[in-house]
Amino acid sequence: MSETVDAPAERSESHPRSSARQRIVEAATELFSTRGYAATTTRDIADRVGIKQPSLYSHFAVKADILIEVELQTFRPTVERFEALHADKALTAGDRLGQLVEFDVRMLCTGSWNVALLGYLPEVRREGLAAGMAAHSHELFLVYRTLVGEALTENGRTETDLGTLTEVVFSLVEGIILRRVHDPHLDADRLAPAVRDAVLAVVR
Amino acid sequence: MSETVDAPAERSESHPRSSARQRIVEAATELFSTRGYAATTTRDIADRVGIKQPSLYSHFAVKADILIEVELQTFRPTVERFEALHADKALTAGDRLGQLVEFDVRMLCTGSWNVALLGYLPEVRREGLAAGMAAHSHELFLVYRTLVGEALTENGRTETDLGTLTEVVFSLVEGIILRRVHDPHLDADRLAPAVRDAVLAVVR
DNA sequence: GTCTATACCAGGATAGAC
DNA sequence: GTCTATCCTGGTATAGAC
Incomplete structure (x- = not known):
């Protein structure tokens, strides 16, 4: 059951x-x-x-403080990594976008638990405990928007609604969180390239 | 906050x-x-x-029975609609896939509340209360797999890993559930065609 | 810093009158 | 079928000894 x-x-x-x-x-x-x-x-x-x-x-004054610390330890390392990938100007925008997607999907697939889902739990958001995750998510969204925009320009697509397309790309990546609810043991080596290729197909 | x-x-x-x-x-x-x-x-x-x-x-013996009834009323109508769309052989596979995606995204965007998220809540799954939603989701996944497979054939792509690509497509659509957590008032008229186009780009 | 004991309260569910 | 009153459990948090 x-x-x-x-x-x-x-x-x-x-x-x-x-x-x-x-x-x-x-x-x-x-x-x-x-x-x-x-x-x-x-x-x-x-x-x-x-x-x-x-x-x-x-060790903790209230239960909520434990959750805050969980958030901090989970997302602190990844934010730094995103910044580095974003800034590497030696690569084309498409390559940087692809690398970011691969990295992101691997993070979502391979942590010991599906921690990213935490930021979407209603009780966490309602009690204002998702602030750290929301900030992380927003920052990440901005990085994606920049890269998607640059990739579109690179591919000669100037007509496209950047905001909407970024939402679609973001949806594609974060959707992995929901897949992992169905199957906790996702194969990152199989999914990460597949999602990367999908994102690149979408901006092409 | x-x-x-x-x-x-x-x-x-x-x-x-x-x-x-x-x-x-x-x-x-x-x-x-x-x-x-x-x-x-x-x-x-x-x-x-x-x-x-x-x-x-x-009216209800226990709290859980209320949730079961919520699930029933939410998903019963949509399943029937999916079946109909799936079976319409007058259209190409790509068109049917596109219509299914558009319909699905509209459902996820426009209900009064983000009910689809319910099936992914840990406490709901742990207590075995997501059975109805899980069955619905699995059935939908099979429909998607069939259509993705037919669309790939239509486009002359026989080499692709069908299971993985279907996961990617599913992830793209269901990811909308998470977008809606950030923004409860998604614009279906803007997102549904965008996601449809993205899916069709992925199987092309 | 960890323990035992316990205060305190909230939530699910029942009893029984109307 | 709805109410009031209430039971019982279990969960967060505190007090104070060691």
């Missing part, structure tokens, strides 16, 4: 010597991603880490 | 003479879509309908 199964209540995967705070964040990353934020209890997290529920509050 | 704002506690939009059961379903459709299933309380639903919380249990 349900596609997911309760994992045995064992320790988090991080090295037992990593700080308790870090083990909390890693357990929460998994649980929030697989159960949702509202449906994950602080007891679930504590059990997974191997401590008692009130001990969480030695 | 938060993008969404609490609506005033007023009556459901359906005609006051429609059955209480139906008003419950409509209120729940909105609330589940905008707050998530776990984060919506039975009191929220009752308030919106204008009855007391225990009165819900004259």
Whole structure:
């Protein structure tokens, strides 16, 4: 019936010597991603880490702060990478767009859990907890728009509605998040080039 | 901070003479879509309908049954429409694929709420409540695969990995669900043709 | 910084009168 | 079929000992 199964209540995967705070964040990353934020209890997290529920509050003031930290650790590295790819002027716009798409799809496919879905959960957005992710997503959208625009120019297409086409490209990439809900073990080596080719076909 | 704002506690939009059961379903459709299933309380639903919380249990045995009914009412009509579009042999495969995509995107853009997101909520899937939506989604995927396959043949592309390309096309269409989270008022007249053209470019 | 004990409250569901 | 009253569970967070 349900596609997911309760994992045995064992320790988090991080090295037992990593700080308790870090083990909390890693357990929460998994649980929030697989159960949702509202449906994950602080007891679930504590059990997974191997401590008692009130001990969480030695590290985080409220449950929401754990989610904030999950967001920070998840998206901080990728933003920097995007900037670098975006700025490499040695490549054509098409190549840069293609590389960005491939990188993006790989990130969405290969993390341990489908963390990107978190930013789209209603309860996360409603409680204003998706601010970090929303900022990341918006920044990424702007990068895509720039590259799509340059690629269109490169291909001699000046008539096209840039905003709409960027939305389509973005939709194509982020749609992978929803595919991964159906199949948690997407094959990045198969999908990343396929999505890249699709995006390049769309701007051609 | 938060993008969404609490609506005033007023009556459901359906005609006051429609059955209480139906008003419950409509209120729940909105609330589940905008707050998530776990984060919506039975009191929220009752308030919106204008009855007391225990009165819900004259119509539904448990909260989950309300969600099941929401799913049924949402997806029953669309499945039939898909079948019809799929079967119209008077058109080329490309045209049928294009029409299906346009119809699908319009459905995703124009319903009162972003109900399609419901089927991707972790708490809904974990509790086995997404069975109806999953079946609908799988059926739709098979339709897409058939049409993509026929369109590829039509265009003389026999080398392509059909499964992967169908995933890409599906990702492109369903990605609209995530776009709508960012912007609840997508312009269907602008996006539907754009996504259709993108899909046709991908299979060309 | 982790524990036990517990306060506090919210949410799902039931009982029984009308 | 709706109401009031209420039960019961479970979840967040705090107090205070070690």
